[in-house]
Amino acid sequence: MPTSPSEFSGREAAPSSAPAAIPEAVLLRRARAGEEAAFEALVRAHQDRAYLTALRLTGNRQDAQDSVQEAFLQAWRSLPRFRGDSSFSTWLTRIVINRCLNLSRSARALPAELDDGVMGQEPGADDLAVGAQRQDAVREAVLGLPFDQRAALVLHTFAGHTHAEVGHILGISETAAKVRVHRARRALFAGLQEWR
Amino acid sequence: MTGADRYGHWAARLPCGRAVDDLMAQVTDGGAPVEGEHQRRCAHCTAAMAELEALWQPVRALAAERVRAPSEVLQGVMARVRELMEPGWYAVVSEPEGKTRIAARVLGAYARLAAEEVSGVTLAIGGGRTGESTSAAEIAGDPGEAASNVGVAGAHVVVDVDVVVQMGVSISAVGREVQERIADRIAAYTGLTTHQVRVTVVDVVRGHTEGPVAEDGAAGQA
Numbered sequence: 001m002p003t004s005p006s007e008f009s010g011r012e013a014a015p016s017s018a019p020a021a022i023p024e025a026v027l028l029r030r031a032r033a034g035e036e037a038a039f040e041a042l043v044r045a046h047q048d049r050a051y052l053t054a055l056r057l058t059g060n061r062q063d064a065q066d067s068v069q070e071a072f073l074q075a076w077r078s079l080p081r082f083r084g085d086s087s088f089s090t091w092l093t094r095i096v097i098n099r100c101l102n103l104s105r106s107a108r109a110l111p112a113e114l115d116d117g118v119m120g121q122e123p124g125a126d127d128l129a130v131g132a133q134r135q136d137a138v139r140e141a142v143l144g145l146p147f148d149q150r151a152a153l154v155l156h157t158f159a160g161h162t163h164a165e166v167g168h169i170l171g172i173s174e175t176a177a178k179v180r181v182h183r184a185r186r187a188l189f190a191g192l193q194e195w196r
Numbered sequence: 197m198t199g200a201d202r203y204g205h206w207a208a209r210l211p212c213g214r215a216v217d218d219l220m221a222q223v224t225d226g227g228a229p230v231e232g233e234h235q236r237r238c239a240h241c242t243a244a245m246a247e248l249e250a251l252w253q254p255v256r257a258l259a260a261e262r263v264r265a266p267s268e269v270l271q272g273v274m275a276r277v278r279e280l281m282e283p284g285w286y287a288v289v290s291e292p293e294g295k296t297r298i299a300a301r302v303l304g305a306y307a308r309l310a311a312e313e314v315s316g317v318t319l320a321i322g323g324g325r326t327g328e329s330t331s332a333a334e335i336a337g338d339p340g341e342a343a344s345n346v347g348v349a350g351a352h353v354v355v356d357v358d359v360v361v362q363m364g365v366s367i368s369a370v371g372r373e374v375q376e377r378i379a380d381r382i383a384a385y386t387g388l389t390t391h392q393v394r395v396t397v398v399d400v401v402r403g404h405t406e407g408p409v410a411e412d413g414a415a416g417q418a
Contacts (some may be wrong), residue, residue: 022321026358026398030321036277036301037308037320043273049263072273076280111205134254135261157224158259182217185224192251 028088029167032079039079043072046089049159050096056154057100059143067099074099084169093169097151104147141191145184152177153184210240223248287353289387298386307355310381311374311395316365318401320374321358352391353382360399371395 022041030038050071054064074095075082082091142150148170155161155169156177167177209215218230219241235241286297311320355378361370379390 021399022319023359023398026321030358034281035304035321036274036281037304039277040270040274041321043270047265047269048263051269052263055263061266065266065272068265068269069272069276072269073276073280076273078275104298135258138254138258157255169267182221185220186217188255189220189248192254 015136023078024088028079028082031076032082035098039076042088047072049089050092053093053154054096054100055161056139056142056158057097057150058103060137063100063103067096067103071095071099090165090169093155093161101147101151130155137192138188141188144189146192147181149184149187153188154181156181157185204213210238210244212238214238214241214244216244219244219248223252228263287388288387298388303353303355303382303386303388306381306385307357307378307393310378311357311359314370314373314377316362316370317359317374318362319360353388354394354395355382355390357396358396360401361397363400363402367397371397396398 016184022038024042024045027038027041027045031042050068051064054071055061055065058064058067071092075088075092082088142153145153151170152166155166156163161169163177163181166181167174170177170180172180179195209217210219212234214231214234221227222229223245229235232307235245286299287303289296289298308320311317357374357378359370359374361367374395375393378393382390
């Protein structure tokens with residue numbers, strides 16, 4: 001039993017019909033204070049989208065995993081300085097993209113290695129194989145885009161961010177984000193036309 | 197005529213005058229055609245739309261693919277985080293045979309699990325840090341301050357736990373039970389003395405109805 005009067009409060013309580021979850025603001029406050037479990041909850045909540053973004057940007061599972069792990073560690077180290085001007089998701093995604101950009105720059109001299117696809121796996125029915133080949137063609141066409149267009153396309157088309165969010169993450173206006181996504185899609189259409 | 201040449205380069209406009217960009221946006225965003233009547237009757241538009249749809253289909257399929265981070269991501273991140281955490285966040289249990297150090301995060305885990313045992317609590321979170329002081333106030337700080345989590349100093353523990361409760365429960369009763377349960381569990385499992393438990397209700401959710409379920413699936417009534 002507590003040896004002194006224990007405190008009890010409901011100051012952050014708010015009725016909610018959403019699935020039970022500790023509010024992100026609480027997790028951030030606790031993680032900033034060095035609480036491992038709170039940061040783990042943040043990693044669990046954001047790792048899938050971060051990994052998807054990195055995977056589509058790099059086309060390589062190991063690179064994506066490394067980028068996301070490093071991004072989370074950078075976030076952990078920088079949390080005390082995180083002021084909350086943007087959401088944790090936006091901030092983290094920005095770090096992931098910078099990691100992938102650095103990787104892209106350092107690997108520019110090396111031949112692109114695509115291991116995100118299903119080519120080389122046990123072949124199934126012909127139509128499935130053709131479908132898989134087409135998706136591999138998409139992955140390659142995405143990787144062939146300039147990085148700024150690729151980032152905008154991946155965030156909007158694959159990770160499901162709005163144009164406004166894409167702009168916020170990339171540090172550009174919503175209009176500029178729309179233009180970038182459109183240019184990327186146009187280039188993708190051209191790339192896929194060549195593949196056919 | 198599809199609007200693209202044999203090198204995959206799309207012209208800005210189809211022979212009918214429609215902007216190819218408009219058709220691309222229609223395919224990628226799923227919007228309604230700007231010139232619907234023209235598009236339905238125009239052979240150029242119809243052919244271009246069919247081509248663009250076929251090209252975009254695998255993109256759509258790839259976008260719909262569910263991607264989950266491999267388990268190594270979470271494991272790797274948290275292993276490194278533990279390495280990076282400052283040393284010395286331990287409670288100490290002294291026994292004749294020697295001393296046992298218990299990391300504050302372990303106490304945080306006990307506190308969370310104990311809180312979640314209480315009926316009406318759906319989720320709890322609390323973690324750990326410690327200091328040299330034996331004063332609970334100095335270790336844990338004021339509620340809501342960054343330093344208030346699980347404080348440990350020597351054999352004394354201060355727990356600051358956030359909980360989500362089910363709507364309709366008595367918050368004060370649940371709060372008291374959480375305090376008692378945490379103190380009991382920490383004493384039973386670690387031998388440490390819980391000096392203070394602070395409970396903050398951070399959310400309220402609609403809880404499930406407990407009780408016997410009749411054979412037709414309806415919840416039983418008392």
